[in-house]
Amino acid sequence: MWAEGADDSEVVAKLTAAATVALVWTANNGVAFNHSKTEAALYQREKTVAIVVVTIGTNSVPFNRDATRWLGVWLDSQLTLKSHHATRLKEG
Numbered sequence: 001m002w003a004e005g006a007d008d009s010e011v012v013a014k015l016t017a018a019a020t021v022a023l024v025w026t027a028n029n030g031v032a033f034n035h036s037k038t039e040a041a042l043y044q045r046e047k048t049v050a051i052v053v054v055t056i057g058t059n060s061v062p063f064n065r066d067a068t069r070w071l072g073v074w075l076d077s078q079l080t081l082k083s084h085h086a087t088r089l090k091e092g
Contacts, residue, residue, distance in 0.1 A: 008042060008052045008063075015040070019056040035059045 003014035042063040053060045
């Protein structure tokens with residue numbers, strides 16, 4: 001799920017609403033999500049990230065503040081593109 005908003009609370013509200021709709025759909029269609037593999041990522045311009053949580057059914061999913069794995073790639077919020085590139089070159 002993807003949501004855009006003016007601030008983190010608006011994004012959380014949109015994601016929580018979307019998760020509720022998704023859970024209803026899954027219940028009606030015999031599908032289940034593995035909640036233990038659910039991860040929330042918050043991308044924003046500000047350096048400071050508030051501690052916010054998305055509610056999915058009875059589960060709370062906090063935003064990963066340090067690094068997020070997305071499509072098999074680790075995104076580290078502490079690295080700039082230049083420092084990330086230098087780090088990856090060292091590992092190569």
